[in-house]
Amino acid sequence: MIEVTDLQKIGIGLAGFGISFLFLGMLLLFDKGLLAIGNILFISGLGCVIGVERTLRFFFQRHKVKGTTAFFGGIFIVLLGFPIIGMIVESYGFFALFSGFFPVAINFLGRVPVLGSLFNLPFMQKIVQKLGGDGNRTTV
Numbered sequence: 001m002i003e004v005t006d007l008q009k010i011g012i013g014l015a016g017f018g019i020s021f022l023f024l025g026m027l028l029l030f031d032k033g034l035l036a037i038g039n040i041l042f043i044s045g046l047g048c049v050i051g052v053e054r055t056l057r058f059f060f061q062r063h064k065v066k067g068t069t070a071f072f073g074g075i076f077i078v079l080l081g082f083p084i085i086g087m088i089v090e091s092y093g094f095f096a097l098f099s100g101f102f103p104v105a106i107n108f109l110g111r112v113p114v115l116g117s118l119f120n121l122p123f124m125q126k127i128v129q130k131l132g133g134d135g136n137r138t139t140v
Helices: 006-027 032-050 052-059 062-080 083-098 102-110 113-119 122-132
Strands: none
Touching (some): 006 032, 032 062, 062 083, 102 113, 102 122
């Protein structure tokens, strides 16, 4: 079993609170204060979970420049006071940065008992295949 350090536990809590604040900020008609706090908590939680150096290496890779610019630009636009435009730009950056993780997450969720049966419904299979990529690919 993987051992989780205390700093990683704190990071998981910070990232969880960040996602919660982002969700509440969108639910409460794009409240810029909640969105800003959610962004700050999510980024600091990510830094605590995987480490500052690995976080910086993740965001500042050459092939992820467009996603990183959009993600941090969206955060900056939210902080300037334009929450709807900022969240649209930030969402594009999020999908550009984490799109490589989606096939792994979809394939993992497809193996969960209840979700796997939902993913196998006829109308869901096309969406899952598009998001999850090739299901026959071997993951290492």
